[in-house]
Amino acid sequence: MDNLNLIFEDMASSTVIRLVMILTVFDAIFGVLRASKERKLNSTVGINGIIRKIAIIISVLFLYFIDIVINVNVTTLVPDIIVSYLQLPEIGLAEFFGIVLSLFELTSIMNNLHCIGLPIPKKLREKVEILLKNITSE
Numbered sequence: 001m002d003n004l005n006l007i008f009e010d011m012a013s014s015t016v017i018r019l020v021m022i023l024t025v026f027d028a029i030f031g032v033l034r035a036s037k038e039r040k041l042n043s044t045v046g047i048n049g050i051i052r053k054i055a056i057i058i059s060v061l062f063l064y065f066i067d068i069v070i071n072v073n074v075t076t077l078v079p080d081i082i083v084s085y086l087q088l089p090e091i092g093l094a095e096f097f098g099i100v101l102s103l104f105e106l107t108s109i110m111n112n113l114h115c116i117g118l119p120i121p122k123k124l125r126e127k128v129e130i131l132l133k134n135i136t137s138e
Contacts, residue, residue: 011064015086016098020060023105024053030112037116056105060098067092079134103132 011017031049035041066072073090075083082099083091091099106128110120 007065007068011061014064014095014098016088016095016102017060017064019102020098020105021057023102023109024056027105027108027112028053030109030116034112034115056101060094060101063092063094063097067094079131082131100132103128107132 028049032041032046035045072093074093074096075088075091077096078091078099086095086099088095107125110125110128114120
């Protein structure tokens with residue numbers, strides 16, 4: 001039981017995992033605000049969104065446990081600017097997918113904010129899109 005507590009404490013101290021959690025929650029909040037503004041609140045869409053958010057969190061947690069069992073380092077797959085900013089000596093599967101999912105969530109948040117009517121700096125949006133393209137084909 002003590003080992004499990006240590007794992008969860010280590011997980012909670014991970015910058016990337018905390019970032020995924022925070023962005024996922026805020027994307028859900030801004031998505032609801034956007035749907036309210038556009039008068040498109042739909043329980044089916046909301047339930048599907050919640051399922052996706054839960055799947056994001058569970059997948060990152062699952063990959064964290066995989067990282068414990070199999071020590072994989074995928075630092076070379078991540079642009080140097082992200083590695084240096086996050087100051088991670090190595091990047092496991094959980095961090096890698098956490099970074100990718102964080103970029104998707106950040107893109108979604110910016111899109112929701114734009115649709116709500118808040119200004120989004122063009123350079124910020126472009127930088128996030130460039131980082132996302134460097135890691136994925138999206």
